[in-house]
Amino acid sequence: MKFTKEHEWAKLDGDIVTVGITEYAAHQLGDVVFVELPANGSKVAMGKTFGTIESVKTVSDMYAPVSGEVVETNGELEGNPALVNESPMDAGWIVKIKVADSKEYDTLLSEADYKKICE
Amino acid sequence: MNKTPLCAVHEKLGARMIDFSGWYMPVQYASIIEEHNAVREAAGLFDLFHMGEFWLTGPDALKNVQKIVTQDAEALSDRQIAYTPMCRPDGSIVDDLLVYRWNAEKFLLVVNASNIEKDYNWIKSQLSGDVKFDNQSNNTGLIAIQGPQAEAILQKLTRQRLKPIKFYWFTSGKVLDVECIISRTGYTGEEGFELYYPAEHSEKLWNALMEAGKDAGIKAIGLGARDTLRLEARLMLYGNDISDSTTPIEANLNWTVKFNKGAFTGSDVLKKQKEQGVSKTLVGFELGKGPAARHGYPIMKDGKKVGEVTSGTMAPTLKKNIGLGYVPPALNAIGTVLDIEIRGKNYPATVIETPFYTRARS
The missing domain is CATH 3.30.1360.120 (Probable tRNA modification gtpase trme; domain 1)
Structure with missing residues (x-):
């Protein structure tokens, strides 16, 4: 699993990267009340926004950790956005991206480097 | 800090x-x-x-309170409290506050934290006669x-x-x-x-x-x-729903403006607004499922901007998105459908009765 400085995690499986927000980010945001997801098939670019996440108090952009095509979004979040708080690293995942270039994934932060950012 | x-x-x-x-x-x-x-x-x-507490005491305390706030402090009993705006001569709201009446010669004014200095200076500039004014915040x-x-x-x-x-x-x-x-x-x-x-x-x-x-x-x-x-509960937040550029009549706080007590700071303009109407009025609305309305988002009607959201949130008790904002009076009827522009997209919002939530009274 890799991380971004925008507090997202990314997990590569074959050529599909699953993306979510980190435990730290979920805690900082507080109760998530809405997740605006990209459409299936839409193209995303590394470092560019692909959606927004709203807590009671705040609205935050989410940035694509890698470039590629959105192949699946977490439909559960529509009815139950609090899943992001309950299980940010697992059931609260946000999108799956079919990567264009797996080298991008290798440039993301390791868990140790990400932890340093959060300190 | x-x-x-x-x-x-x-x-x-x-x-x-x-x-x-x-x-x-x-x-x-x-x-x-x-x-x-x-x-x-x-x-x-x-x-x-962080809230501000000012004491106004002395033989002319009541007279001064009557001049600076829109509520009628003479109609209050001792140990009664009024929620009230405090206006400038042009009707704009300096702050909203609570007035605690001990007796005709002793009042406590409770003001917003963000306005303590502004309010203190404003009230001081308005005072006359035999009165002591003390910031105990x-x-x-x-x-x-x-x-x-x-x-x-x-x-x-x-x-x-x-x-x-x-x-x-x-x-x-x-x-x-x-x-x-x-x-x-x-x-x-x-x-x-x-x-x-x-x-x-x-x-x-x-x-x-x-x-x-x-x-x-x-x-x-x-x-x-x-x-x-x-x-x-549709309680006003100063700096959002009311401000230096809104009046109590525009904010639908008419119940706090007591014209029959005689002239007070702002009464001429407010009376005129009450009689002749206002150009903007505060309404409550609800949005469907989706993103929440937030302070500053444009309120649209037929593709044109007609106002701005002053407050908005997902309402935890009501479990829906609600908000307040100023619109022209022609668009204030219950059931009017407006759009809220959120990140470049329009989301329909319906004007509804406020307060959004009222507790069941025992």
Whole structure:
């Protein structure tokens, strides 16, 4: 699993990267009340926004950790956005991206480097 | 940044602290939604030390209060409280405040933290005659206990009988051994009390209330839930829903403007607005599922911008997106469909009755 400085995690499986927000980010945001997801098939670019996440108090952009095509979004979040708080690293995942270039994934932060950012 | 005497207590409770107009304040302890629900269902405790407390005393105190606020302080009984705007000659709102009447020669004015200096200077410039004006904000602690269990919890700590204190009335008495002003007021739409006391007793009172409310499920409440609670009850937030560029008539606070008491600062303009109408009026709306409306988002009608959202949130009790905003009076009818522009996209919103939430009265 890799991380971004925008507090997202990314997990590569074959050529599909699953993306979510980190435990730290979920805690900082507080109760998530809405997740605006990209459409299936839409193209995303590394470092560019692909959606927004709203807590009671705040609205935050989410940035694509890698470039590629959105192949699946977490439909559960529509009815139950609090899943992001309950299980940010697992059931609260946000999108799956079919990567264009797996080298991008290798440039993301390791868990140790990400932890340093959060300190 | 200014700190309240309870700062260390908040940090110990794990609060996330933010800068709220120069004050280092808890925005949430664990979850805004849980804190919100605790106040609606049980009880919540708020540290409001940052609010401003001014005393106006002397033979001409009443005359001066009558001039500076829109409410009628002469119609108040002793120990009664009024919520009131305070306006400039052009009708714009300097602040909204609570006026506590001890008697015709002694008043307490409770103002917003962000406006303490502005209000102090404004009021000072308005005063005349034999009156003393004293800013006691730094010495006065303020804790609110709100929720259906608030009275039972507070009653454990005071011999003063709370039941006879009516809504928007106060008494003075001891809580533990601390002399307090005990006021049945609040900013949540729920039953509850606000306690004013010498600030050095903050920690003792806070801890005793938390302990007394433990079994009832009392929680410490941050500014996040304070905002969602007050918005459901359509209580104004100065700087959002009312400001230097709105009047009480535009904000639909007509019930706080008492023209029959005689002239007061702003009365000419406000009377004219009441008789001839206004160009913008504050409405409440609800949005469908999706993103929440937020302060500053454009309100649209037929593709044209007609106003701006002043406050908006997902409402935890109502479980829907609600908001307030100014629109032309032609668009204020209940059922009118507007659009809120959110990140470049329009989302339909319907004008609905306010308050959005009213507690069931016992």
